[in-house]
Amino acid sequence: MHRRFIAPGALAAASVLLAIPASAASHSPGAPGIGDPYYPAYGNGGYDVSHYDLRLKYQPATDELEGTATLLARTTQDLSRFNLDFLLDVDEVRVNGAKASFATSGEHELEITPKTPLAKGTAVTVVVRYSGVPSSKQAYGFTSWHRTPDGGVGANEPEAAWWWFPSNDHPLDKATYDVSVLVPDGTQAISNGTLQSTSSRLGWTRFNWRSNKPQATYLATLAVGKFDITTGRTESGIPVVNAYSKDLGDNAGAARASIERTGEVADWLSEYFGPYPFNALGGYVPNTNTGYALETQTRPFYSPRQFANGSNTSVVVHELAHQWYGDLVSVTGWKDIWINEGFARYAQWLWSEHEDEGTAQEIADYVYASHPADDPFWTVKPGDPGPENQFDIAVYDRGALALQALRNEIGDDAFFAVLKGWPQKYAYGNATVADFRTYAEEVSGQSLSALFDTWLFQPSKPAAPAAADASIARAAEGGGAAPVQPKSWKKIAATNDVHEH
Numbered sequence: 001m002h003r004r005f006i007a008p009g010a011l012a013a014a015s016v017l018l019a020i021p022a023s024a025a026s027h028s029p030g031a032p033g034i035g036d037p038y039y040p041a042y043g044n045g046g047y048d049v050s051h052y053d054l055r056l057k058y059q060p061a062t063d064e065l066e067g068t069a070t071l072l073a074r075t076t077q078d079l080s081r082f083n084l085d086f087l088l089d090v091d092e093v094r095v096n097g098a099k100a101s102f103a104t105s106g107e108h109e110l111e112i113t114p115k116t117p118l119a120k121g122t123a124v125t126v127v128v129r130y131s132g133v134p135s136s137k138q139a140y141g142f143t144s145w146h147r148t149p150d151g152g153v154g155a156n157e158p159e160a161a162w163w164w165f166p167s168n169d170h171p172l173d174k175a176t177y178d179v180s181v182l183v184p185d186g187t188q189a190i191s192n193g194t195l196q197s198t199s200s201r202l203g204w205t206r207f208n209w210r211s212n213k214p215q216a217t218y219l220a221t222l223a224v225g226k227f228d229i230t231t232g233r234t235e236s237g238i239p240v241v242n243a244y245s246k247d248l249g250d251n252a253g254a255a256r257a258s259i260e261r262t263g264e265v266a267d268w269l270s271e272y273f274g275p276y277p278f279n280a281l282g283g284y285v286p287n288t289n290t291g292y293a294l295e296t297q298t299r300p301f302y303s304p305r306q307f308a309n310g311s312n313t314s315v316v317v318h319e320l321a322h323q324w325y326g327d328l329v330s331v332t333g334w335k336d337i338w339i340n341e342g343f344a345r346y347a348q349w350l351w352s353e354h355e356d357e358g359t360a361q362e363i364a365d366y367v368y369a370s371h372p373a374d375d376p377f378w379t380v381k382p383g384d385p386g387p388e389n390q391f392d393i394a395v396y397d398r399g400a401l402a403l404q405a406l407r408n409e410i411g412d413d414a415f416f417a418v419l420k421g422w423p424q425k426y427a428y429g430n431a432t433v434a435d436f437r438t439y440a441e442e443v444s445g446q447s448l449s450a451l452f453d454t455w456l457f458q459p460s461k462p463a464a465p466a467a468a469d470a471s472i473a474r475a476a477e478g479g480g481a482a483p484v485q486p487k488s489w490k491k492i493a494a495t496n497d498v499h500e501h
Contacts, residue, residue, distance in 0.1 A: 047082055051178075056181045059184070060224055063133045065133070066131045067130050067164070070127050071166070078119055085162050087162045092127075135152065139159075152223075160221070161217040164222055168217070171332075176210075177215055177220055194212075223286050234264075239279075242256075274324070274421075278327075321347035330429070331431075348492050366483045414443055
């Protein structure tokens, strides 16, 4: 963190100092990172955003994007300068109506100096006018903007916003969104939340989307292309909008057969996690060559490759489970990724039970037995995997094993009370792995530090006695037959690269 400290001057300069208001003298730049040890430059300090209003124009043929972003924020310190995370070319910045000076630094920092310093607690309106070709921009050697034959898509984790809007890019700063996109007639723009309106004029159509609940920046998405769109409602009344690229080819049927079950799956998940937390639902499949899927809030992104071997409802379960675990309750820091991925994976195990294709216990036994003690799988600590292993398969499978161990330790009643109560306790906010352990202890009335340490933080395979105590791989000590592969395993394993960014 880079802070400028103003030291008192010499006695001879006292009269000069007295001429400077104390509030101005104490102003300093906001930190160029929000403080995440995994990604020190991600996010920014000194302010908190409450709303993004994005008014965009996109030309699919050339990948040219023009935008005006209006950010409503409040300062959290006396600010002389602050940063936004952004890559495109900036034409003008205004802060509370007055032109501000700006410069770029680092891989993705836009440094903004307002005309007058900002006092702590000040409501701030920041307007950024910009343009550029997102696919031409890289940071750290990669891009999160995906060109398609008929447009482009912004979707990635832990970063995607830089390529299409300026932001405070970290889950700690969640906000609501209005996304208005102008595209050529015959092309659609898909984003989060509800479609408020569309209008056409002089060969262009404007789509206005609204996401009315707090949303992390990486969960905001934009997809422009030619889509077949289906609409409906869940049994509980949530409107569903799904979109499929018109050129998915052989994957089209399998994609639809999976994603059209979105409403059914969300209603089923609500039995475990509580009421669906948003007012919109759906999914979209653009014709990208990526392999992953992403839980973009209310409307997950799916790669066509997820359906290359046929329908896979399990991946839909995974991304929709994130609407509670990851979206409603977001990580405090990226080291808390287990709260997202371990739970979404475990939801797939519960779906396997629901479909009578193998119980969560049978899957846990199979996972435990499938990885010998010297498998690198066990060296990854799901509770703090490090940025290089943030999306390692161990965070998913070993992370879900930890949940099965917890379920066996505290019993089904307490376990499912935890699963349902946790999203309510931290709704629309952020939490840590430690917060989850504390909550599980409160609900169960048991001390769980040893269990969490064994299954989440030790870089080794839990020994057979510990596994047996957790009722996992109970045959391990006795040398019994290896667990049979559950019927659902191939479908679950097919989603192993679901977040391989």
